[in-house]
Every structure is written in C-alpha cells, then in structure tokens.
Amino acid sequence: MKKTGTKAVCLLLSGAIGIGGFGLFPEAQADASAAKNVTQASVAAASVKTVPQIIKQVSPSVVGIIGEVSLEDMEDWDSEGGSGEEGYNLTHGSGVIIRSNGWIVTNAHVVDGMQNIQVVTSEGKSYKVREVYSDPLSDVALIRINVTGLKAAQFVSSDKTALVGEQVIAIGTPVSLSLRNSATVGIISGLNRATDARYRLIQTDASINPGNSGGPLVNMRGEILGINSMKYAAVDIDNTGFTIPAGTVQYIVDQLFDQGEVIRAGLGLELEESFSATVGLPSDDPLTVMEVLSDRARKAGVKEGDVLYSVAGHRITALVDLNELMKAYRPGQAVRVLMQSGGDIVERRIVLTSE
Incomplete structure (x- = not known):
C-alpha cells in the first residue's frame, strides 16, 4: 500500500x-480540590x-x-x-x-x-x-x-x-x-x-x-x-x-x-471524501454520495450526488470518521443525517444496514 x-x-x-466539595466554603473547597489533585498525581506517579x-x-x-x-x-x-x-x-x-x-x-x-x-x-x-x-x-x-x-x-x-x-x-x-x-x-x-x-x-x-x-x-x-x-x-x-x-x-x-464475526452498521451508501481529506490536509469538506447501495437509504430519499455533512449530530469529513462513529451502532438502528440534496439542506432518517 x-x-x-x-x-x-x-x-x-x-x-x-x-x-467534591462536601459543602465546604469556597476557600476550603479550593484547598480540598488542590489536596485531591496532589493525591491523584501521587497515586498516578506511584503507579x-x-x-x-x-x-x-x-x-x-x-x-x-x-x-x-x-x-x-x-x-x-x-x-x-x-x-x-x-x-x-x-x-x-x-x-x-x-x-x-x-x-x-x-x-x-x-x-x-x-x-x-x-x-x-x-x-x-x-x-x-x-x-x-x-x-x-x-x-x-x-x-x-x-x-x-x-x-x-x-x-x-x-x-x-x-x-x-x-x-x-x-x-x-x-x-x-x-x-x-x-x-x-x-x-x-x-x-x-x-x-x-x-x-x-x-x-x-x-x-x-x-x-x-x-x-x-x-x-x-x-x-x-x-x-x-x-x-x-x-x-x-x-x-x-x-x-x-x-x-x-x-x-x-x-x-x-x-x-x-463482526457485523457492522452502515448507511448503505458509497461515499467519496474530498481531495484534502484524502491527502491528509485539514478539511471541513463533506462527503459525496457516489452510489445508493441500500433500499433503506433510497427510501429515505438519498440520491447519487447528494452531499453528507453530519451523522447523528457529528460532523463527518473523512470516511474513517464515519467508520469510527458506526462502532456505536448496530444494523437496524436509525440515525439522523444532515445532507445537501438538489441545492437544499435537508435532514433525513436512515435505518442502518449491515456491511
């Protein structure tokens, strides 16, 4: 590779x-907090x-x-x-x-x-x-x-x-x-x-x-x-x-x-990341839908050429970001996605498929 x-x-x-503070006055709370930090640091150092x-x-x-x-x-x-x-x-x-x-x-x-x-x-x-x-x-x-x-x-x-x-x-x-x-x-x-x-x-x-x-x-x-x-x-x-x-x-x-075996959840979409994301440059560019692979995504109204900005409130700018996010989900669960379709910003609900 x-x-x-x-x-x-x-x-x-x-x-x-x-x-915690245990209801102490602010000065006492500060002292207790400092002592706690010292204790935690000592325990960490000892470990x-x-x-x-x-x-x-x-x-x-x-x-x-x-x-x-x-x-x-x-x-x-x-x-x-x-x-x-x-x-x-x-x-x-x-x-x-x-x-x-x-x-x-x-x-x-x-x-x-x-x-x-x-x-x-x-x-x-x-x-x-x-x-x-x-x-x-x-x-x-x-x-x-x-x-x-x-x-x-x-x-x-x-x-x-x-x-x-x-x-x-x-x-x-x-x-x-x-x-x-x-x-x-x-x-x-x-x-x-x-x-x-x-x-x-x-x-x-x-x-x-x-x-x-x-x-x-x-x-x-x-x-x-x-x-x-x-x-x-x-x-x-x-x-x-x-x-x-x-x-x-x-x-x-x-x-x-x-x-x-590992059963992964997915959006049912073939996505392409931007050139900047591909070469490792900082990027806020969204992902582009190259192909709709699942009937669930198609029924949600997703089309080729749509642009994906976020999934479940998380901004997605690289495929690896989406893969990391999908670790928290299983096929059959639904997520909200923010997309641009036909020039309009829309929110869609996609039921996840298995990859």
Missing part, C-alpha cells in the same frame, strides 16, 4: 522464517513503573505465533521467507493473552492463510491453535489454545488516557521466533492517525519489525494501549509504526466472542 506523497510503503508487520518492571509484568502475557503459509500467499507477506516441507514456508507473528483459559488476540493478517498454527509462550511452551476467528477489515483476530492458568494482560479502560509524548514499550517477536518477547522503548508519536486502516490508529516511534504484528504497545502502568499492526517502510523512514487502539480491539473482540 503506497502512502500518498511520501513514497513509503505501509507494511503489515508479520514475520517469516526462512495488541508508573520502570521499563524492566513493565517488561517483567507484561511479557508472560505475550506469545509468539508460528505456522505455515503457501509460497503463493508468501508473496503478500512483507518479509523474507524460509524453506519448508511440501512447498510451504514458516511465518510468524505475535499475540496477547486476553483470557486465562487460552484466548489470544492478534492481527488478522498474522493468522489468515496460516496453517498448522502453534502458539509459543514466553516460557517456551508450545500449543496447537484450536480455533481461529478473524476480521480482516480491522486486522484483529482471536485464536484459542487448549490450556488454562495463563496470565491475561490488562488493557486500558479508555483510549482517552493515551497522551502524545508518553513513554511506551512494544513487545513481540521480531524477525525470528528465537527473538520472541523482545522489547523496544519509544513514545506515542501521534493519536487518531488516519492511514490505510479502516479505523484510527496510534502512531509510535518504538521500533517494531516484521513479526511484531499482534504484539502489544504498553504504557508505563503496564496497561495495553493497543495491538501493533503495521509501519511505514522506505529508505530514510525510521520508527513510524501504528497500533490498533484498545477500544477498537475490544469492539471487534466482543463481536467475535458473541457471534463469531
């Missing part, structure tokens, strides 16, 4: 071997650990994933291959234990097309994967091994806790399975990045390499901020990696657990 204007390739990072402490805490929840992929599929992988039996090459990635009874989250591109999948724990034990559930659109997958008593990782309670500039650690299996549970340190370089992904991502300069896919990006409290997924790779481009935020991972995982 080419990144417009940078001559950089955005690579999926799988690897191959050859995730921050050293890099070695974080690695020791989180590493038991990080696994290596290895399997076979055909030589034909190997052409789509972004790393060198190695020899295998019957025309197959071994490939590998990383994963994060999310339940003690064997459930692991990883990237869809790690396990899609992979056969005879094995999970290798941090202590070097190997287990055969029994179940695989994959969602390629989000690049999130769930796999299960038949073992209990695993150490499950702790994810952040909210993506809003992440801050640009805060120190983070990436843990995974770069380059070779023999390097599993390698750790690199960096910062959060940016939030809400719109790349070639369906949803917004976290950007980090922590070094991530082929094989790190599916591994975690961890804050200094030992919480998983997200699942490492891809990076820009080109001459003169260094340490520009991207992570699927924990909130998106949870959205996908919940549906995979509930129904074995």
Whole structure:
C-alpha cells in the first residue's frame, strides 16, 4: 500500500522464517480540590513503573505465533521467507493473552492463510491453535489454545488516557521466533492517525519489525494501549509504526466472542471524501454520495450526488470518521443525517444496514 506523497510503503508487520466539595466554603473547597489533585498525581506517579518492571509484568502475557503459509500467499507477506516441507514456508507473528483459559488476540493478517498454527509462550511452551476467528477489515483476530492458568494482560479502560509524548514499550517477536518477547522503548508519536486502516490508529516511534504484528504497545502502568499492526517502510523512514487502539480491539473482540464475526452498521451508501481529506490536509469538506447501495437509504430519499455533512449530530469529513462513529451502532438502528440534496439542506432518517 503506497502512502500518498511520501513514497513509503505501509507494511503489515508479520514475520517469516526462512495488541467534591462536601459543602465546604469556597476557600476550603479550593484547598480540598488542590489536596485531591496532589493525591491523584501521587497515586498516578506511584503507579508508573520502570521499563524492566513493565517488561517483567507484561511479557508472560505475550506469545509468539508460528505456522505455515503457501509460497503463493508468501508473496503478500512483507518479509523474507524460509524453506519448508511440501512447498510451504514458516511465518510468524505475535499475540496477547486476553483470557486465562487460552484466548489470544492478534492481527488478522498474522493468522489468515496460516496453517498448522502453534502458539509459543514466553516460557517456551508450545500449543496447537484450536480455533481461529478473524476480521480482516480491522486486522484483529482471536485464536484459542487448549490450556488454562495463563496470565491475561490488562488493557486500558479508555483510549482517552493515551497522551502524545508518553513513554511506551512494544513487545513481540521480531524477525525470528528465537527473538520472541523482545522489547523496544519509544513514545506515542501521534493519536487518531488516519492511514490505510479502516479505523484510527496510534502512531509510535518504538521500533517494531516484521513479526511484531499482534504484539502489544504498553504504557508505563503496564496497561495495553493497543495491538501493533503495521509501519511505514522506505529508505530514510525510521520508527513510524501504528497500533490498533484498545477500544477498537475490544469492539471487534466482543463481536467475535458473541457471534463469531463482526457485523457492522452502515448507511448503505458509497461515499467519496474530498481531495484534502484524502491527502491528509485539514478539511471541513463533506462527503459525496457516489452510489445508493441500500433500499433503506433510497427510501429515505438519498440520491447519487447528494452531499453528507453530519451523522447523528457529528460532523463527518473523512470516511474513517464515519467508520469510527458506526462502532456505536448496530444494523437496524436509525440515525439522523444532515445532507445537501438538489441545492437544499435537508435532514433525513436512515435505518442502518449491515456491511
């Protein structure tokens, strides 16, 4: 996938071997508030650990994933291959234990097309994967091994806790399975990045390499901020990696657990964003309806050439914005949309379809 204007390739990072006042007076309230802030800051500071402490805490929840992929599929992988039996090459990635009874989250591109999948724990034990559930659109997958008593990782309670500039650690299996549970340190370089992904991502300069896919990006409290997924790779481009935020991972995982697949809500429209939004320039330009795909949208009066300004009161200027908003809805629900149609600004009610 080419990144417009940078001559950089955005690579999926799988690897191959050859995730109160209490009624006080104003002055007393101010003192109490200041004391509360000091206490909260002290608690937050106390919860921050050293890099070695974080690695020791989180590493038991990080696994290596290895399997076979055909030589034909190997052409789509972004790393060198190695020899295998019957025309197959071994490939590998990383994963994060999310339940003690064997459930692991990883990237869809790690396990899609992979056969005879094995999970290798941090202590070097190997287990055969029994179940695989994959969602390629989000690049999130769930796999299960038949073992209990695993150490499950702790994810952040909210993506809003992440801050640009805060120190983070990436843990995974770069380059070779023999390097599993390698750790690199960096910062959060940016939030809400719109790349070639369906949803917004976290950007980090922590070094991530082929094989790190599916591994975690961890804050200094030992919480998983997200699942490492891809990076820009080109001459003169260094340490520009991207992570699927924990909130998106949870959205996908919940549906995979509930129904074995992700059922997304959509407007039933093919939309096109402006040139400014496409190349990443600040833009207030709306989206244009290129095609009406659902009968529900057609019955609502939407036509080709209409312009979409907002959905459920939220201004929409990029497709990724709409995708993020739709995570809060399910097919069959109705939303109000503000559009321009035939020169008039109109509000329409669209019943959401499944994508």
